[in-house]
Amino acid sequence: MSKANMMHYLPRVEAGAVGQKLAELQASYPKLGVLALLPEAEKDKVAVLQAACAAQKVQLAGAIFPALVQDGHFLTGGVWLFCFSEMPYFALYDNLPTEAAEAERAVEKIAADVRAQIDHIPDITMFLLFDAMVPNIGTMLDTLYLHLANRVHYAGANAGSETFQPMPCLFDGERITQNGVLLLLLREHKGAILEHGYHTNPHTSYATSTKGNCISQIDWRPAFEVYQELVREHYGEEVTAENFYQFGVHFPFGIVRANHHVLVRIPVMLAEDGSLFCVGEVPSNSVLTLLKAPTVRTVETLHNLTEGLSALNGDISNKEILLFYCAGRRLHLGIPMATTELEAFAGLTHASQIAGALSLGEIGGSTVHGYPLFHNATLVAARW
Incomplete structure (x- = not known):
């Protein structure tokens, strides 16, 4: 107007x-x-x-x-x-x-x-x-x-x-x-x-099993198990089921598109089977990277x-x-x-x-x- x-x-x-x-x-x-x-x-x-x-x-x-x-x-x-x-x-x-x-x-x-x-x-x-x-x-x-x-x-x-x-x-x-x-x-x-100003981590994985906003598997393994490893390996933090809600928002996923544009996906819920629910859909076989606050x-x-x-x-x-x-x-x-x-x-x-x-x-x-x-x-x- x-x-x-x-x-x-x-x-x-x-x-x-x-x-x-x-x-x-x-x-x-x-x-x-x-x-x-x-x-x-x-x-x-x-x-x-x-x-x-x-x-x-x-x-x-x-x-x-x-x-x-x-x-x-x-x-x-x-x-x-x-x-x-x-x-x-x-x-x-x-x-x-x-x-x-x-x-x-x-x-x-x-x-x-x-x-x-x-x-x-x-x-x-x-x-x-x-x-x-x-x-x-x-x-x-x-x-x-x-x-x-x-x-x-x-x-x-x-x-x-x-x-x-x-x-x-x-x-x-x-x-x-x-x-x-x-x-x-x-x-x-x-x-x-x-x-958003996020810049990607060079390490990438694949969301090999997803439905809507739920990631069941990353690289054919339980999503939460891989997420824990990525956070530990790249940022030295231990994410558990108990502290997941506090940590998830600080370590969101980035979906890397073909033009290198990054869509941020914040994991907000952990299921008993290790699936991760994000804010927003994650297409199957998406290329994922892990992001962190200081990279903003x-x-x-x-x-x-x-x-x-x-x-x-x-x-x-x-x-x-x-x-x-x-x-x-x-x-x-x-x-x-x-x-x-x-x-x-x-x-x-x-x-x-x-x-x-x-x-x-x-x-x-x-x-x-x-x-x-x-x-x-x-x-x-x-x-x-």
Whole structure:
């Protein structure tokens, strides 16, 4: 959006405060629409937002994340209202199927809905907010690309609880749902820039048995057994079933693609049979490498992100920037270093505001007009 001051943070999610802000905005924008981002601690306030928007006849879509981002800070209270002078096309799809044939049909339906909205319109971003519990997001992105190709830019993030427990986290003016996706089509929008700054370990292995986001075998051996050996050999740490949750986020896998681009996959759960569950799908026979916190090049990441935003949008100083920051990255780096990254990004961009959320996986293209990829441990930024 080109208009200034279209992102508004309210520290209290109360009917009076929300209603007053909506009325103020509606005086300038009679067809006002709102995308609301709530932190998990405020999840019970969805009904307050729905009632306030209904009273003002304002269209509403939104999602719940572990925390919010405001300039150089992570916040666990309040709400972000991302405003539109007129609500763009949006759709909320719930209970997405996971069985392959049914999932393909569901995505074909989504693609058909989108195609009906985008004919002959340049620079549309398909902005996707998934429930992080959907296990086949990567496959769905593949299918969307088969149907839509580069007629849209792809960007988005995963909502939900940082505990990775199921939780309704996507909503519109009437519903709150889970296991779904909220889709918005942002017109005259050039897409997002995504960076993580990880550099690969030269040692690689193969994910020889996988299903969705579960790795059963690496190099034909139990996945956890190989993972323990890799961490011990390369980084001198002992990972056990007892300390796995603490260590997993510090030693994520990287999927090495043919163009040497690395997709980060954070292991978040260990099964009794030694299988590892990651945030995001791991295709069978993927080339894997092991990553570690000190290999995150923060300065390089932030400069690439800022330069990418400028190349895409022109001068971004005094503009409003949407930012999603991966919750796994924050765990990986620690809150002090993650907060320092936010502060440094705000300083580099000279943005008037940086607003967004702590996300559970991120979506961006391999290039500006490229194939959509599902990432962990990244920062996704776009001009609002």
